[in-house]
Amino acid sequence: MDPEQNDIDWEKLEGILAKPEQERISLKEQLLPQEKIALEQLEQLQADELLTGALQLDTQHAWNKTQALIGGVSVKPVRTIHHAWKKWVAAACFLVLGGTAWLLWRNRSAEIVQGQSIQQGMAGHTPSAKVQLITATGQTLEVDSLRQFSEKDGTTIYLQQGAMTYRPENGPSVTNNAGDALMNTLIVPRGYLQSLVLSDGTKVWLNADSRISFPVRFRMEEERRVSVQGEVYFEVKHDEQWPFIVSVYTPGHDTQNSIADAEVQVMGTSFNVKAYNNTIYTTLATGSVLFRPPAGKPLQLSPDNQVTYKTQTGVSTLQKISSEDFTSWRSDDLVMDKMSLAELAGLLERRYDVQISFSNESLKKIEYSAALHLTSQVADMLENLEQTGLVRFAVRDKKIIVLPFEK
Template identity: 30%
Template sequence: MQQKETLLTLIKKLKESTGWKDKSDKEFEDFSQELIGRIIEEDLVDESLEFLEGLDVDKDWKSLEARMTKTKVKKLYPKRILKYAAIFVGVVSLGIGFVWIGNQNNDAILSGMDGEYVTLDTGSDRTLIESHGSHAVTLPSGETVAVHNGDTLIYGSNEEIKDFVYNELNIPNGKMFTLVLSDGTKIYLNSGTRIKFPVKFPENGRREVLVYGEAYFDVTKDENRPFVVNSKEVAIEVLGTQFNLSSYDDQNEVATVLVEGSVSLSHAENGKDGILLKPGEKGAWNRGKGIIEVEEVDVSLHTGWVNGEVVFRNAPFTELLASLERTYNVKIENTNDSIIGQTFSARFNRNVEKIEDVLEALRIITPFEYEVVDGKKGKKKDVKIK
C-alpha cells in the first residue's frame, strides 16, 4: 500500500511539472490508477520507483519545450490510455521523446513473432527446428552430437568425435535462439543471425566461430585455448568472458560491447589495430572510416535484447525500421519523408509488445499514420508508414 501511495505521489509531482497539468483531474486520475495497477501487476514497482525518483523533470521538460519551439511541433497527448504495458509513455515520455514499454522479463529467452523456422545445417542435411519440439542431432556416422529442446540447442563434449565437423545455425527474422557449444560456452542469438561453429573444438589451439548478425557470448574459460569470434571485418579474441557482438550488414559499424573480463579486438584481415577493451567499453569497427573506435557505454542498452528488450538511443529512423523488420519479421515501407531525418529513443519488449503496439507508442513522439496488412499464411506482415 505504501509503495502504491509513493508511486501516486511521484506521478502527481510529474503532472505538475509537465504538460499533463492542463489535463482534467479525472482524466489524470484514471490514467494514474491504470498505470499504477499495471506496474503492480507486472511486478515493476521497485524498478518504476527508481526510474521516477531519478528523473530530472524540470530539465527534461525544458529540453522538450526547446525542441518543440525549434521544430514547431504541436504538443500531442494520447487520445486514450494505451491498453498494453506502456509504462510512463503518458506521464514522462510524451515530452522527452523516450518510450519505455513492456515487462522486462529477465528469465525468459523466448522466440519473437511467428515466422520461418530456425535451421541447422550439419553438412549432410538441413533440419528445421521448431520452437515447441525436441530432437537429437546426429552425424552421418550415427553419433549424437547435440540435443535440441525448444529454443535451445545444446552440444555435448563429443570427446569421441574424431573428425573436425562444422555446423551452421540460421536464426530468421522474428526469432531468438540459444546455443551451447561443446566447451560449455553459451551464446544468445538475435534475429537475422547466422553462426558457423565446430561440433567439437580441437584439444589444442584456438576455439573459433564465425558470426553474422548479433550474438551475446558467455565464454567458458580455458587459458590454453583462446576463444575467437570472427565476423566480416572484426576478430575478437578472449579466454573467458561475456560480451556482445553486433555485425548486421545494414549498420555503419561492427560493435563489440564488453560486459566482464577482457577481449582483444582487431581487424579480421590484417590482424592490426588490436585493441584491448575494458568492461563497460564498446569497440566498434567503423565501416566508413576503416578504423576501430572505443567509448564507454551503458552495457544494458546493448545487451537487453537477450531478455527480449529492444532499445534505441537517438537512433535514426531508418535504423529503427531495420531493427523492427528483424525483430518482428515484417516488411516496412516508409513514404513519410518528414520523419526520415529524425532520431528516436525507445525501449520495448518483443515478448510483450506486438509491432502495432510499438508503432502506437512511437506515434506519441512523432505523428505519423501507418497501416499493417497481415500476410498470407507463412508470409510476412506488411507495414506502410505514411
C-alpha cells in the same frame, strides 16, 4: 613524510573514542601531544554528520539524471532517459501517453479508411522462414521440430529450455585429431531469436537475421574458433589454455569460405558482436576481449567498452557505453538512445520479419530515446509507438507504412 605522523596508533585512538566520556577524558590525558591532536581530528571527523551524509550521495546516479536533462536537444525526442530508472520512467510515460493517445486514437480511427487497422492488417502474421541447422553432412533441419539429433562423432544435439545444446558423448569436448572438425551452421532468419550451448559450455544468443558456424566439438589442440554474422551475444566458458576466437563477417561474406572482416579474441567473458551492415560493433559486458581488425593494432576492451569498426574505411573507435543497453535484446528489451526511426524500423523488420516503408523521408529522422519491451506481436509494438504521438502506421497487403501523425 613526517615520521611522527606515521607513528600514530589510530586503532588505539578509535578505541578511546568508543569509551564512555569519563574514561575517555582520563585516557586522553595520558596521550602524547601529537596524539592528542590526532584524537581531536579523529573525533571531529567521526562526529561530522554533514560529511557522512554527503558521502552517501550517489554522484553517478545524480549525473545520469542531470545528463538526461541537459542531453535532449535532438529533433523531437520522446524523452531522454538514462540507466536503471529509465525503464520505469519509460513505462510510466507510456502509460500516461497511452491514455491520451487512446482518446486521440478513438477519434481518429474513423478517419483511417485507406488502410486497415494495424491489428487487422497484421493478423495471423508469422515469419516466412524457420530457424535452421545445417549439419556436417549438409543436411538442413528445422530447429523447432528437432527433438534430438546425433552428429557423426557421437555428439548429441537437443533442445533444452529452448536452447540448442551440444553435448559430447564421452568426456570433455576433445575430438580425434585426424581431419577437419565437423562443422555445423545455425541460421536464424528474421522474426526469431535463438540460443545455443556449444560443446565447451559457451552460451550463445543469436538475434534475428544472424548465423553462426562452429565445430560440433572444439578440437583441443588449437584455439576455439567460431564464425558469425548479424548480432550475437556470447558468454564464453573460461579456459585459459584454449583462447576463444570469433570471426565476424558482414553480410554477403560467406562464413565458411571467405576471410573474416574482423576477429574478436576472448579471454573468458561475455560480450556482444553486431554486424548487420558495414559497421561491426563489439560490446563488452564482463571480462576482457581483444578486437582485431584485419589491419592495424588490436584494441583491448574493458567492461562497458564498445568498439565501432567501419569495414569500408578500416577505422575503429573505442567508446564507453552501458553494455546492458546493447545486450538486453536477448530478453527483447530495447534501449534507444537517440535512435532514428529509420534504424528502429530496420530493427523491427528483422525482429518481426516485416516490411516497413516511409511515406515521407523526413520521418526517418525522428529520434527516440526510451526503453521498451518488444511485444510478441508486431501490431502491439506499432500501437505502442503510435502512442508517442509522432507517427502513425497503416498496413496494406501486410506491408507497414509510416505516416506523419497529423493527417
